């Protein structure tokens with residue numbers, strides 16, 4: 001996973017980085033001029049033995065105009081470039097089109113829903129070189145959705161959705177994080193944006209909305225434990241199940257790279273999570289279930305069949 005805020009990978013972040021670089025150069029030039037003049041004055045006008053006090057300058061209109069006009073000009077340049085960049089980077093606050101996906105912050109995971117019913121957690125797929133309009137929401141507290149290489153930050157404020165363009169220049173998995181302190185597991189509210197060629201993206205999107213295959217063998221035993229443990233009160237297992245979700249959709253969970261936003265999705269980690277989510281992500285909103293080792297094994301087999 002790439003986690004490099006200094007390597008922009010989208011036109012929007014290129015624009016933001018360009019603004020930053022420009023201002024850095026401007027600030028460096030101003031610094032050199034000011035520091036140079038201070039240095040020059042220190043040497044040229046230093047106190048000399050026997051010299052008289054220098055004559056103070058009062059009420060010089062020329063100097064006052066200069067030290068008003070020059071900063072005004074600098075600030076105007078900064079303002080114009082900032083507004084131009086914002087106009088390019090920002091999605092409209094009230095877009096006249098439906099979003100391509102809805103991203104919802106939960107304590108402490110990210111849900112992504114697509115119009116065809118596909119739902120995923122902490123792993124957001126986008127096509128390469130096509131910007132998607134993402135609507136950013138929250139169901140509990142204020143979170144902040146941030147993929148440093150792909151898009152600006154956007155607060156996820158309950159009841160007040162925001163919009164961003166989500167785009168990537170090249171295929172890859174780009175790291176993201178919640179950027180607004182939101183409680184105990186804030187630091188673990190990680191996610192990945194997976195950018196892939198258009199054909200792969202649309203295949204992924206179609207597949208995620210399909211119903212899972214009927215489980216057989218150990219996996220079928222897992223569905224029984226799943227019902228018995230009421231996992232389904234919080235988790236959907238198919239795209240047809242659209243109840244308001246307390247937990248991530250587990251439909252096609254076996255196709256995902258990560259668990260809990262950070263842990264590689266392997267059999268061992270999946271079993272560890274099912275057995276004791278609290279020991280992995282203390283305080284998260286999934287209570288430790290009371291399972292036998294056989295129950296953990298059956299559930300793991302079941303969830304691994306959800307591909």
Ligand SMILES: [Cu+2]
Pocket residue numbers: 105106108142143144178179180181182186189
């Ligand atoms: Cu958060």
